[in-house]
Structures are given as structure tokens and as C-alpha cells.
Amino acid sequence: MTDMPTADSPTADSPMTGSAMTEGPATDRPASDAVPALQVAGLSLRFGAVHALDDVSFDVRAGELFAIIGPNGAGKTSLFNLLSRIYDPTAGTIHYFGDDMIRLRPHHLAGVGIARTFQNLGLFRQNSVLDNVLVGRSHLMQAGAVRTGLSLPSVRRSERANRAAAMEALEFVGLTSVAHLPVGILPYGTQKRIELARALSMEPRLLLLDEPVAGMSRDERGVIAGLISQMHHDRSLSIVLVEHDMGFVMSLAERVLVLDFGRQVALGSPDEVQANPEVIRAYLGEPVEAEAAS
Amino acid sequence: MTTFVQLLFAGVALGAVYALIALGFTVVYRSSRVINFAQGELLAFGAFITSWLVLTANLPFWAAFVIGAVATALVGWAFQVFVLRFALGRPEFTIVMLTLGLATVLSSVLPTLFGNFPRSNGDVFGSSALHAGGFSFFWVQIWTIVAAIAVLLGYGAFSRFTKYGLAMRSAAIDPEAALAVGIPLRRVYATSWFIAGAVSCIGGVFLGGYPSSVSPTISDVALLAFPAIILGGLDSPSGAIVGGFVIGVVQELTQGYQPRYIPALGNDFYVIAPYVVMILVLLVKPYGLFGSKPAERL
Amino acid sequence: MTAVMSPGLRRFTKPATVVAILVVALLLPFMLSDYWLSTAAFVLIAAIGALGLEVLTGRTGQISLGHAFFLATGAYVAGWIGGNEHMSAAVWLPAAGIVAGVLGAVVGPFALRLRGLYLAIVTIGLVYIGQYLAATWTGFSEGAGGRSIPDVTFGSLNFTNGFSLGSLSINRNGCYYYLALIILVLAMLYVRNVTRSTLGRSMVAVRDRELAAAVLGVNVARTKVRAFVISSALAGISGALYGAFLSFVVPQEWGLVLSIQYVVMIVVGGMTSLWGPVLGSIFVIGLPALLQDVSSSIPFLSNGSNNGVIAPSDAANIVFGVVLVAFLILEPRGVVGIGHRIAGLARRRAAAQAAQAAQAPPPDTTTPTNPTSHEEVQATS
Numbered sequence: 001m002t003d004m005p006t007a008d009s010p011t012a013d014s015p016m017t018g019s020a021m022t023e024g025p026a027t028d029r030p031a032s033d034a035v036p037a038l039q040v041a042g043l044s045l046r047f048g049a050v051h052a053l054d055d056v057s058f059d060v061r062a063g064e065l066f067a068i069i070g071p072n073g074a075g076k077t078s079l080f081n082l083l084s085r086i087y088d089p090t091a092g093t094i095h096y097f098g099d100d101m102i103r104l105r106p107h108h109l110a111g112v113g114i115a116r117t118f119q120n121l122g123l124f125r126q127n128s129v130l131d132n133v134l135v136g137r138s139h140l141m142q143a144g145a146v147r148t149g150l151s152l153p154s155v156r157r158s159e160r161a162n163r164a165a166a167m168e169a170l171e172f173v174g175l176t177s178v179a180h181l182p183v184g185i186l187p188y189g190t191q192k193r194i195e196l197a198r199a200l201s202m203e204p205r206l207l208l209l210d211e212p213v214a215g216m217s218r219d220e221r222g223v224i225a226g227l228i229s230q231m232h233h234d235r236s237l238s239i240v241l242v243e244h245d246m247g248f249v250m251s252l253a254e255r256v257l258v259l260d261f262g263r264q265v266a267l268g269s270p271d272e273v274q275a276n277p278e279v280i281r282a283y284l285g286e287p288v289e290a291e292a293a294s
Numbered sequence: 295m296t297t298f299v300q301l302l303f304a305g306v307a308l309g310a311v312y313a314l315i316a317l318g319f320t321v322v323y324r325s326s327r328v329i330n331f332a333q334g335e336l337l338a339f340g341a342f343i344t345s346w347l348v349l350t351a352n353l354p355f356w357a358a359f360v361i362g363a364v365a366t367a368l369v370g371w372a373f374q375v376f377v378l379r380f381a382l383g384r385p386e387f388t389i390v391m392l393t394l395g396l397a398t399v400l401s402s403v404l405p406t407l408f409g410n411f412p413r414s415n416g417d418v419f420g421s422s423a424l425h426a427g428g429f430s431f432f433w434v435q436i437w438t439i440v441a442a443i444a445v446l447l448g449y450g451a452f453s454r455f456t457k458y459g460l461a462m463r464s465a466a467i468d469p470e471a472a473l474a475v476g477i478p479l480r481r482v483y484a485t486s487w488f489i490a491g492a493v494s495c496i497g498g499v500f501l502g503g504y505p506s507s508v509s510p511t512i513s514d515v516a517l518l519a520f521p522a523i524i525l526g527g528l529d530s531p532s533g534a535i536v537g538g539f540v541i542g543v544v545q546e547l548t549q550g551y552q553p554r555y556i557p558a559l560g561n562d563f564y565v566i567a568p569y570v571v572m573i574l575v576l577l578v579k580p581y582g583l584f585g586s587k588p589a590e591r592l
Numbered sequence: 593m594t595a596v597m598s599p600g601l602r603r604f605t606k607p608a609t610v611v612a613i614l615v616v617a618l619l620l621p622f623m624l625s626d627y628w629l630s631t632a633a634f635v636l637i638a639a640i641g642a643l644g645l646e647v648l649t650g651r652t653g654q655i656s657l658g659h660a661f662f663l664a665t666g667a668y669v670a671g672w673i674g675g676n677e678h679m680s681a682a683v684w685l686p687a688a689g690i691v692a693g694v695l696g697a698v699v700g701p702f703a704l705r706l707r708g709l710y711l712a713i714v715t716i717g718l719v720y721i722g723q724y725l726a727a728t729w730t731g732f733s734e735g736a737g738g739r740s741i742p743d744v745t746f747g748s749l750n751f752t753n754g755f756s757l758g759s760l761s762i763n764r765n766g767c768y769y770y771l772a773l774i775i776l777v778l779a780m781l782y783v784r785n786v787t788r789s790t791l792g793r794s795m796v797a798v799r800d801r802e803l804a805a806a807v808l809g810v811n812v813a814r815t816k817v818r819a820f821v822i823s824s825a826l827a828g829i830s831g832a833l834y835g836a837f838l839s840f841v842v843p844q845e846w847g848l849v850l851s852i853q854y855v856v857m858i859v860v861g862g863m864t865s866l867w868g869p870v871l872g873s874i875f876v877i878g879l880p881a882l883l884q885d886v887s888s889s890i891p892f893l894s895n896g897s898n899n900g901v902i903a904p905s906d907a908a909n910i911v912f913g914v915v916l917v918a919f920l921i922l923e924p925r926g927v928v929g930i931g932h933r934i935a936g937l938a939r940r941r942a943a944a945q946a947a948q949a950a951q952a953p954p955p956d957t958t959t960p961t962n963p964t965s966h967e968e969v970q971a972t973s
Contacts, residue, residue, distance in 0.1 A: 084807055086803070086807075105806075106803065106806045106807045107806035107807070107809075107810075107811065107812060107813075109807060109809075110807070110808060110809025111809065115808075116807060118804060122801055122804035122807075122808065124796060124797065124800050124801070127793075127796065131793060134790070134793055135793050135794070135797050135805070135808055135809075135810065136808055136809065137790070137809075138790055138793065138794050138797075138808065138809045138810045138811070139809030139810070139811070140809075141790045142790065142811060142814070144818070145786065145791065145818040145821060145822050148785060148786050148789040148790070148791045148792075149782040149783070149785050149786050149822075150782070150785070151785040155789065159788075159789060159790070162790070198808070202808070202809055329709050329712075331712075377917055377921070380921050381920065381921055384920075384924075386655070386708040386709060387649070387653070387655050387708070388920050388924065390655055390708070390709065390712050391855060391859065391916060391920055392916075392917055392920055392921075394657075394852050394855070394916075395912075395913045395914070395916040395917040395920070396913065396917070397852075397913075398849070398852055398909055398910075398912055398913035398916070399909070399910050399913030399914060400913075401849065401909065402905075402906035402907070402909035402910045402913075403906075403910060405903075405906060406901065406902045406903070406906050406910075514720075517716065517720075517848075520713050520716065520717075521717075524710065524713060528709065559728075560724070560727075560728035560729075561728070562724070562728075563724075565720075565724060566717075566720050566721050566724045569717035569720055569721055570717075570721065572713075572714075572717060573702075573714060573717055576702075576705070576706060576710060576714060577702075577705075580705040580706050580707075580710065581710070582710075
């Protein structure tokens with residue numbers, strides 16, 4: 001089982017680097033090629049008579065960029081909330097790198113290396129960009145009330161290291177220039193990038209992106225697509241993203257899961273999925289040309 | 295055995311008052327999701343003004359009672375219309391503190407207007423009692439129970455069978471939908487505060503009946519209704535009413551038996567017994583015995 | 593800390609300003625009458641407790657009406673260790689803080705299971721249970737009649753007699769004033785350090801969006817408990833000093849009204865600001881003192897001799913209630929928030945004038961689209 005990191009885990013003091021990212025929060029990691037990042041089997045979620053999800057099964061390979069799409073009400077958000085342990089499934093199992101994930105609560109996720117972004121932005125608008133990103137480092141640093149208040153050297157060192165790591169995440173998304181501005185006055189597209197930076201600063205092995213380009217202009221989508229692609233290649237992260245925008249998804253994802261009315265309609269490469277008549281029918285339209293979302 | 299029956303009866307009478315107070319709370323909470331921490335002070339206001347009208351203004355008790363209830367109802371109504379209305383949608387802390395602000399103001403206005411000493415509630419029952427089967431039941435307690443049941447049944451009928459009652463219940467379930475259907479939310483809220491004020495006054499007057507009196511600490515007694523509400527769950531008026539009677543009985547029995555059997559807890563443990571019971575219940579069931587966890591949005 | 597502060601507040605907390613305030617604070621006892629010096633001492637003592645409540649309610653968002661309970665704990669610990677065990681303040685002051693802090697750690701877990709309203713009610717229950725214990729546990733609190741609390745002593749220095757150094761002489765009031773000042777400054781430094789740390793950020797995250805904070809990796813449970821511990825420890829120290837200064841306390845002191853007064857302090861002062869508690873304390877402690885002082889000249893205020901309509905303490909309470917309501921509705925960020933508004937207005941006017949004077953360059957996509965936005969920045973210190 002992946003041990004949950006203790007208060008001052010080995011990586012807490014080192015600035016986040018590419019290699020630290022692939023090492024992950026714990027010090028021993030099995031070779032992740034064989035074990036899938038996520039194994040979902042027979043997952044169902046029922047609210048009374050409503051079937052939000054019905055018998056969904058799929059794997060996400062380690063290091064894969066996986067997308068979940070489907071029309072409105074297809075169950076994408078329910079699936080996402082199940083993966084981030086906000087909901088408990090009515091049936092089925094979820095395994096994270098081989099370990100049972102259902103017994104985890106939402107506050108365990110950061111410690112095992114799972115980070116997620118939020119559809120409606122979980123940013124704290126009145127704090128600075130840097131402060132928001134720093135919240136993502138919380139699970140890596142937990143000094144007590146006494147040591148913090150006395151501002152002991154160990155606390156200050158840890159704080160400096162975490163700031164450096166947070167700034168690195170901001171640099172990756174290209175936002176170091178606004179690090180000290182309050183989040184609330186920044187444009188929506190920028191805020192989405194800050195969320196990405198925060199998720200990155202958590203040093204995850206699995207990244208769950210909830211509609212990362214919702215409400216964005218074409219240019220902004222291109223920027224985000226580039227960042228996600230870069231994250232995927234540079235840091236060998238496993239990424240699961242939920243999105244509406246077909247073009248965006250098709251150009252980025254290695255494999256796609258299509259949901260409709262809570263049921264699994266198709267699972268395969270973007271080309272396979274686009275050609276699938278069930279998928280076409282679900283969206284009631286022509287397959288979208290896989291033009292780059294730029 | 296005599297003691298037990300007498301205590302039980304006193305407990306039911308006390309519980310009837312708590313049930314009334316609890317009703318006042320839940321009426322406001324169910325319509326607007328506001329917990330009125332000033333309920334105790336409203337109760338005190340009602341008791342004091344009724345008593346004053348009888349003892350100083352020399353009005354007959356029933357006239358004073360009605361005027362007192364209307365006056366208290368108006369105070370509650372005014373607070374909603376002139377203050378609380380502007381705090382719609384504010385965080386819970388703000389709402390809690392606003393009602394506590396009202397409580398603070400009332401707690402100092404009352405001794406200023408009426409003086410700081412205990413006095414009779416001015417009712418017509420005094421210390422007269424019904425003697426039956428070897429027991430003595432104070433008339434004021436009998437009438438407390440009768441009045442409480444009448445009010446509870448009356449409110450139940452109002453809630454279920456009138457348009458306004460339906461409007462209030464709809465507003466509680468979904469304010470936006472209620473608005474969309476044309477329910478005048480502001481009037482609903484104002485009405486619920488009016489009812490809460492009136493009900494508080496009734497409770498206060500009876501609470502101040504023999505052998506008790508109307509004193510500045512009467513508002514503290516009203517706060518003991520909180521455990522009743524917690525027990526029943528904030529969402530459930532019937533639960534709150536049941537909780538009220540349970541707490542009343544628990545208190546009277548504790549007052550009667552605790553000093554003899556568990557003296558280590560002090561002489562007046564019954565004063566805080568409801569809170570202790572409440573805390574113990576909440577440890578096990580964080581939303582009360584019948585309450586339910588509200589859905590949490592991410 | 594890369595704190596985001598409006599220029600106005602930055603001016604206020606620049607080292608030079610802080611030093612100036614400290615100098616004034618140090619000299620104040622020599623400028624005030626004895627009545628106002630004792631009031632000032634009460635202000636500083638209360639500010640320590642208010643600071644604690646700011647951490648718990650203002651910063652971490654936990655509704656607590658139980659502050660009176662922890663204040664009482666501090667006072668009775670001081671009474672016991674100082675009075676019954678005859679030990680110096682060097683023992684009972686920290687002990688008051690520690691005992692109260694431990695009790696805070698016991699109450700803290702309630703906040704984990706209970707949401708807003710329920711937590712508020714439990715903390716109200718705590719106050720009543722505390723008063724009951726104060727009246728009943730006579731071995732410790734000497735019962736309903738109240739108990740005396742000894743003056744602060746540090747070895748040979750006894751506050752009762754004041755303090756003399758050469759020609760400089762400080763009376764009892766002055767001694768308490770300076771001790772409270774030292775402790776308040778230390779407490780503010782402590783809270784400021786916490787604010788700028790992970791714990792401080794976690795507190796704000798828990799306050800603003802608890803579930804999201806948990807998913808982001810914030811340890812919500814530990815954060816809440818730590819907030820309770822810090823808050824109650826500060827309350828304990830404040831209560832201990834308060835008891836010693838008053839010399840005699842009764843269970844009636846520690847009621848719901850006292851808890852509400854502390855909430856008024858932080859609401860009026862400013863709920864997420866280091867200076868808010870001090871400002872609020874000046875208001876809540878100063879107003880009744882002022883009313884008492886002028887009660888002989890104002891006809892409707894009653895004092896010992898005249899037949900006024902209303903007692904000064906009642907008048908003050910009414911003002912507190914009204915002011916609390918007013919601030920909650922109109923300016924929830926308190927006096928500090930008003931300061932921000934003024935600073936923001938000044939900034940906007942200056943920016944408008946600057947923009948008129950020069951041609952503004954075209955904005956690029958990463959700079960804020962609205963530099964004069966009314967989104968006021970939350971200063972964290």
C-alpha cells in the first residue's frame with residue numbers, strides 16, 4: 001500500500017524538480033509500468049431511482065493521458081466525484097496503482113499523490129496567486145502551532161522550499177509575473193492556469209482535470225492544451241480529464257471513454273471513438289474534425 | 295410515587311413551554327434557514343411586558359396577554375423587516391451574530407424599561423391548584439399544557455391547510471423555486487418572525503407562572519430549548535416538539551432526584567442537564583436524533 | 593510574506609508606523625489619568641483574548657460563543673495556582689494558557705463533526721456548563737460567591753505595590769498595563785508568524801471552502817483543533833490577567849454576554865486582521881468606561897447618585913448590539929475594512945489622475961484586466 005507521507009516527508013525540503021515529480025511523495029515505488037494508474041470495474045452510482053453511473057469499467061495506464069467525454073448529464077461529473085472520493089459508489093471497485101481506493105476519504109487523496117482541479121474553481125479569490133498555489137503544498141508540510149508561531153529555522157526553511165516549489169509550478173504555467181496579485185482580479189483563463197499550477201505543486205502521480213477549458217476562448221484553450229501536453233510528456237504524469245470540447249480532447253488524449261446517460265458507450269483511441277456510430281448517435285452530430293484546438 | 299407524578303406533571307408543563315419555544319425556532323428556521331438566538335430575549339420581552347401591563351397598567355390579564363403577544367410579535371417582525379432582510383445570502387456566522395445582536399440589545403433594554411427585579415407574571419391563576427387523587431396540579435401548569443397543545447395544533451393546521459402555511463413550507467424547501475412560483479418570500483419570512491414572537495410571548499408568560507416568576511434570567515431558561523431543538527433536529531417541527539417535552543421532563547426529574555442520588559454533581563445540575571444531554575447526543579449523532587446531513591456542494 | 597495588501601494598509605504596518613505606535617503605547621501611562629490608565633490596561637488584556645478569537649472565528653471560520661468559558665478557565669487557574677498554591681505569575685500565567693489550551697484541544701474535535709449552527713449551540717452550552725462549574729466546584733472556584741485572585745507577583749516584584757526604578761514610579765495600573773502590552777506584542781508576533789505559514793493558509797482554506805481544502809491536501813481536522821488550541825490558550829492568558837487585575841471574580845462574569853462582547857470586538861475591529869482585535873477591544877472596553885465617566889454630566893445615564901434612566905453598562909450593551917448589527921450588514925470587515933475602503937478610494941482617485949496625465953499603454957493578457965477593481969484585497973496582517 002502506498003504509505004501516506006508523514007508530516008515531514010523526504011521531499012518536503014527539496015524544491016520541486018522534474019525528477020522529484022516522477023519519484024512521487026513516498027520514497028519507495030514499485031515499477032509502475034505493469035500496474036495501471038486507475039482500474040475502474042463495474043462502477044455504479046445510484047441516487048434513488050436515478051442511475052448517475054451504470055456499470056462503468058476502464059483502466060488508465062500509468063503515464064497515460066486519458067479523457068472522459070459525453071453529452072451533458074452523461075455522468076462525467078459523478079464519475080469524477082467518485083474518483084475524488086466525494087461520493088461512494090453503489091457498486092463496483094476503484095484501484096489506484098493496485099490499491100483499493102474506495103476506502104480513501106477526500107482528504108487522503110493528496111497524500112497518495114492524487115490532485116484534482118475543480119469545475120467551479122476552488123481558488124481563494126482574496127488571496128494572492130502564490131498563496132493559492134501554496135495551499136497545494138499543505139500536505140507536504142505540517143508544522144505544529146508552537147513551532148510555526150515561534151518561526152523556528154526549520155519552519156522557515158520549509159516555507160522557503162515550498163515557496164520555491166510553488167514558484168516553479170507558476171513558472172511552468174507562465175504566471176510568475178502575477179504571483180503576488182490577488183486571484184480575484186485576474187481573468188478567468190488565468191485563474192484556470194493557476195488551478196493547474198496548484199494541482200502540479202501537489203506533486204501528484206495522478207492528475208484529475210475537471211473541464212479544464214470550460215468557458216475559454218480558442219486561444220486560451222490552445223495554451224491549456226499545450227500545458228497539459230507538456231505536463232504529460234515532461235513529468236510522466238497520469239492524467240484523466242473530463243471535457244465537453246471534442247476537438248480539444250481528441251487532439252490531446254491517448255484514449256477516450258465516452259459516457260451517455262451513465263453508461264459506457266465507447267472506449268478506445270480518439271480515431272476509434274470518433275468513428276463509433278454509438279458515439280455519433282449520443283452526440284447527435286457528425287464526428288468532429290480532429291483539428292488541433294489552437 | 296406522589297413525587298414522581300408531580301415531577302412528571304411539572305416536567306410536562308415545562309416541556310410544553312419548551313415545545314412552544316422550539317416551535318418558534320423551527321417556524322423561522324424552516325422558512326428562512328435562520329436560527330433565532332434572540333428567542334430567549336423575545337420570550338423575556340413578552341413576559342415582562344405582559345406582566346407590566348397587568349401589574350402597572352392595571353389591564354385585565356387576558357387583554358394584557360393579547361397585547362403582549364402582539365407587541366412581541368411586532369418586535370420579531372420588525373427585526374426581520376428592518377434588519378435581517380438585508381442579510382439575505384450572507385454566511386451563517388453573520389446570521390447567527392445578527393440575532394445575537396438583537397438578543398444583546400433586548401437584554402439591556404428590558405431591565406432599563408422594566409427594572410431588574412423578579413415579579414409575578416400577572417396571570418389569573420396565581421398559586422391555585424387542582425387537587426385530585428392525592429396530587430396537586432397547579433392550574434397555571436394545566437393551562438400551560440392546554441395552551442401549548444392548542445397553539446401547536448393551530449399551527450399544524452395553519453401549516454397544512456392554509457395557503458400561507460403551504461407558502462412557508464415551500465420557501466423552506468427551495469427559496470428560489472418558491473420565488474419563481476410567485477410566493478412572496480419577504481412576507482413569508484416576516485410572517486414567520488411574527489409567529490415566532492407571538493409564540494415566544496405565550497411561552498414566556500406561562501414560564502413565569504407560579505411557582506416561577508418573571509425575572510431577568512428567564513431568557514436563559516429559554517435557551518434551554520436549544521437542546522430540545524437539537525434533539526429533534528433543526529429540520530423537524532414535530533421532532534422539536536417531542537424534544538421539548540423530553541427535555542422538560544428530564545429537567546424536572548433531575549431536579550427532583552439528582553441531589554439525593556448523585557450529589558457529587560452539585561445541587562442544581564438540572565440547570566445544565568439539557569446541555570449535557572445535548573452534547574452527548576451530538577457526539578453520536580451530529581445532526582440531532584432526527585436531523586439529516588445537508589448535502590455539501592464542492 | 594508575500595502578503596497582498598492594499599497600499600493603504602501597507603502604510604499602516606510599515607515598520608516605522610509600528611514603532612511609532614509602540615512608542616505611543618509605552619508613553620501612554622504617563623499621559624493618562626489613573627481611571628483611563630486602568631481602562632487602557634483592561635483594553636490590552638482583552639485584546640489578547642480577542643486576538644485568540646480572531647484566529648478561531650475570523651481566520652478559521654469556526655463559530656464559537658464559548659470564549660467566556662476559556663477566559664474563566666484562565667482566571668480560575670490563576671486563582672488556584674496563585675492564591676491557593678501561592679506561586680508567582682511566572683507559573684500561573686503560562687499555566688492558565690496551557691490549561692485553557694488543553695481544554696481547547698478537547699473542544700476542538702467537536703468542530704470536526706458539527707457544522708456552524710450546531711457548533712454555535714454547543715459552545716453556548718459550554719458557557720453555561722462553565723458557569724455552573726464555577727458556582728458548584730467550590731474547591732476550585734470557591735463557589736457562587738466568587739473568589740479572589742491574587743495580584744501578579746514575579747519574585748520580589750508585587751504589582752500591588754507598583755514598581756519603582758530610581759525616580760520612575762509605576763503604580764499598580766501601570767504595571768498591569770505594561771505586562772499586558774508585552775504579552776500582547778508577543779501574541780501578535782506569534783499570530784503573525786502563524787498567519788504567514790502553512791497553518792495560516794490552511795486556516796483560511798478551511799474557512800472559505802472546507803471540502804475543497806480537504807481535497808487539496810489540507811489537514812482540516814488538525815487545522816481546526818490547532819485553531820481552537822491557539823484561541824483558547826490566548827483566552828486563558830487574557831482571563832488570568834483579567835482576574836488578577838480585577839482581584840475578585842464571580843461566576844456571573846463568565847456568561848454568554850461576555851462571549852458576545854468578544855465577538856463584537858473582532859467584528860467591529862476587523863475579522864482577519866492582526867490589528868482588528870486591538871481596535872475592537874478599544875471600542876468594547878472603552879465605551880462603557882467613557883459612559884461611566886460622563887454619567888454624572890449626562891442626565892439620562894444613571895450612576896450612583898442621580899436617577900438616570902439607564903445604567904451605563906446597559907447603554908453600552910445596547911450600543912454594542914446596534915453597532916454589531918450595523919457592521920455585519922454594512923461593513924463585515926470591520927474598522928479595518930473601512931480603512932481599506934478609504935485607501936482603495938484614494939488609490940482609485942490617484943490612478944484615475946495618473947491615467948489622465950499619461951497615455952496608458954495597452955494591457956497584455958496576463959496583467960489584470962481591471963486594475964482598479966473593487967475586489968478588495970484581504971490583508972493577512
